[in-house]
Amino acid sequence: MAKRILITGAAGFLGSHLCDRFIKEDFRVIGMDNLITGDLKNIEHLFGNENFEFLHHDVTRFVHVPGNLDYILHFASPASPIDYLKIPIQTLKVGSVGTLHCLGLAKEKNARILIASTSEVYGDPLVHPQNEDYYGNVNSIGPRGVYDEAKRFMESITMAYHRFHGLETRIARIFNTYGPRMRLNDGRVIPAFIGQALRGEDLTVFGDGLQTRSFCFVDDQIEGIYRLLLSDYIKPVNIGNPDEITIRDFAEEIIKLTGTNQKIVYKELPQDDPLQRQPDITRAKEILGWEPKVPREQGMKITYEYFKSLSPEDLKKSEHKDFSKHIRR
Template identity: 80%
Template sequence: MKKILITGAAGFLGSHLCDRFIAEGYYVIGMDNLITGDLRNIEHLFPLASFEFHHHDVSTFVHLPGTLDYILHFASPASPIDYLKIPIETLKVGSLGTLNLLGLAMDKKATILVASTSEVYGDPLVHPQNEEYYGNVSPVGPRGVYDEAKRFMEAITMAYHRHHGLDTRIVRIFNTYGSRMRLNDGRVVPAFMGQALRGEDLTVFGDGSQTRSFTYIDDQVEGIYRLLMSDYVEPVNIGNPDETTIKEFAEEIIKLTGTDQKIIYRPLPKDDPLQRQPDITRAKKVLGWEPKVKRAEGLKKVYGYFKSLSPEELQKKEHRDFSGKL
């Protein structure tokens, strides 16, 4: 039985990756400091003999006894509300955390895959975004703590590959949605779903003409799995090129939920990207991957999940300012 360490295991994406690798017959070691993760996302795995959990911050030294075949580094705040509240921790997990895990991978002779993001492209001047584009990022803006942490992560990962011959992978993740997202984490899908389910008007920042491309969780996990199993070391976009404006997306949510809420508009946050669409030519060619789940189908599934939450969970809200002054 091969062993895999998954950091950020109690988070949205990390918990789904734990499920996938358990299903594939791996022994899964989950690790999370629970600063944004939730043990409820993985509690169904605790009784399994093929799963263990470590409550640990990867920004400090990471030690595991025995052998290890793979590492998936997904420990990082991923929503603006989170990384604007904990900017230092966000920078540390992308820098020190990555350094620690690269060292662990060297010691164990393990393959490591790091979770980067479409945010490395910043507010792009190239559309759609392909992996050759270097980005348009402000290192000193409020979003810089996340963007630059991920850009450093990519740089040091490639340095370990080139200098030490370490077997590495880099996935650039575009907007992903699905079950186990927090309604109050500030990302578009749970934010709109939460407002609709609470009977509130939907908040759109700017005039709603900015675009996003949403990937369903099952497609994202499949892309990550295929990348890990490949021998490709350059960054790979994993996302859905089906682009929509935020205003159109809000209208889709209103129609899906059968509510009569209005759309209200607020000022656009500083450095908020105006366009986001992945070029997945590389993923198609190298991995034979492309998304299968249409947005209408995926949204129905995630709406069912959010509807099943308790009234107390539905009422949890965060202020979605994104200005850096939360």
């Protein structure tokens, strides 16, 4: 009998790719999303698939799924600064109350659960590159604290359920990921730069542009998450690409990729914006036999072609289309 898996945040960027992967692996997938930041267009190709169903539900409310469950992937959360600064309370609630509900469901169903943590648990790191034993440098009362602390709480309560209830848990610390299905207007570096290039605008770099990021292509990220879920390892694992680049150099790469002649303009660095971000993936290599395979040049070409292919209709919110017959509320 096929394994059943619940994926929260299923209509989001990573959630939708996870739905695809587990459908491909012959799982029966239940996608759940409240569609605050998710988009049904990301999963509409799965509607009608007998191994997929969608529940329109907010995990901060009590979560019930009929029947057995083998696995839960908890990916419900705003993930971009624009989103979590606009809806800070909801961001904290999905990381706390939502995680509590998902852990309770996992306990009820005797299911293994993987939570989507983030490199933001490291804050503005004083250790470089960041490994899983580093406790971080986070401003809990700053504007980014609503996201950072929500994820730190997720990790804490997940480990508490593991220790107290013996629940099978996994923790993925996800670093910057990119690829098709990102939103152009979500405020993260790659869609922001590509969106500006497509509109013929100058590229906006915050601060002096010497802050660094490490970008992982979505296919690599999904493979790492898949391997971690099926592994026997319970502690946090960094899943990301250690190929580090400054934001200024990356902006130059975007200009070259898009063949535009935009300039780079500099604006004030937002409060608590991390100055360095690079994962130490030693643990993932040793335990999962995983490391990223897709070079940034290749992944960025794929991503740019995806954004170029979007029509004005594609850019509209999915709620303007009628998906009601595919949704169980």
